[in-house]
Amino acid sequence: AQTVTQSQPEMSVQEAETVTLSCTYDTSESDYYLFWYKQPPSRQMILVIRQEAYKQQNATENRFSVNFQKAAKSFSLKISDSQLGDAAMYFCAYRSLNAGKSTFGDGTTLTVKP
Amino acid sequence: NAGVTQTPKFRILKIGQSMTLQCTQDMNHNYMYWYRQDPGMGLKLIYYSVGAGITDKGEVPNGYNVSRSTTEDFPLRLELAAPSQTSVYFCASSSSRDEQYFGPGTRLTVT
Numbered sequence: 163a164q165t166v167t168q169s170q171p172e173m174s175v176q177e178a179e180t181v182t183l184s185c186t187y188d189t190s191e192s193d194y195y196l197f198w199y200k201q202p203p204s205r206q207m208i209l210v211i212r213q214e215a216y217k218q219q220n221a222t223e224n225r226f227s228v229n230f231q232k233a234a235k236s237f238s239l240k241i242s243d244s245q246l247g248d249a250a251m252y253f254c255a256y257r258s259l260n261a262g263k264s265t266f267g268d269g270t271t272l273t274v275k276p
Numbered sequence: 277n278a279g280v281t282q283t284p285k286f287r288i289l290k291i292g293q294s295m296t297l298q299c300t301q302d303m304n305h306n307y308m309y310w311y312r313q314d315p316g317m318g319l320k321l322i323y324y325s326v327g328a329g330i331t332d333k334g335e336v337p338n339g340y341n342v343s344r345s346t347t348e349d350f351p352l353r354l355e356l357a358a359p360s361q362t363s364v365y366f367c368a369s370s371s372s373r374d375e376q377y378f379g380p381g382t383r384l385t386v387t
Binding site: 195197199205206207209212253255259260262263264266267268269271 | 307309316317318319321324325326332334364366368372373375376378380381
């Protein structure tokens with residue numbers, strides 16, 4: 163079974179600065195999907211970014227980018243120019259290519275200081 | 277296009293009562309999921325379904341039941357509610373290769 167580990171329960175960043183959230187996973191599969199979700203205080207889960215394992219290029223969505231290291235099984239999220247609205251809990255998730263369910267990490271709570 | 281809807285938003289149950297949490301999606305997704313999230317914690321998968329008529333257990337299925345008679349609906353049944361079932365419950369859906377789309381959650385308190 164796959165496992166996803168987020169080793170930072172809490173992180174903080176100054177507004178306008180850059181922060182990186184860590185995620186590692188364990189799998190024996192060669193192809194899969196990885197996701198970062200954001201859960202603000204409203205509790206609504208929102209997709210931040212996705213990465214297909216067969217793609218070498220790191221995914222980018224505006225201020226959010228990932229550092230995907232397949233051999234190291236690492237999938238970190240970088241948030242540039244942090245904004246107050248980025249404050250949330252962030253979850254890393256793994257999904258097998260042909261399986262129905264995803265595996266989520268325990269989350270990292272990000273605080274943005276003005 | 278409403279996405280994933282859940283009802284009710286809040287509910288208080290007494291110990292031993294039963295209830296059904298409703299979940300509906302309008303995206304024609306085959307996959308649907310139920311998670312619970314305890315305060316400050318991550319998501320734990322209760323049950324999931326890969327299509328109408330097919331369901332399977334997740335990590336924490338005890339005390340819950342599901343059914344999937346249509347593509348759109350995936351209700352979660354709590355029988356004999358216990359304080360340990362106090363949590364926020366999320367329903368989600370997805371296609372075979374995409375991210376999951378989540379409902380707004382149901383906050384359940386069992387006293």
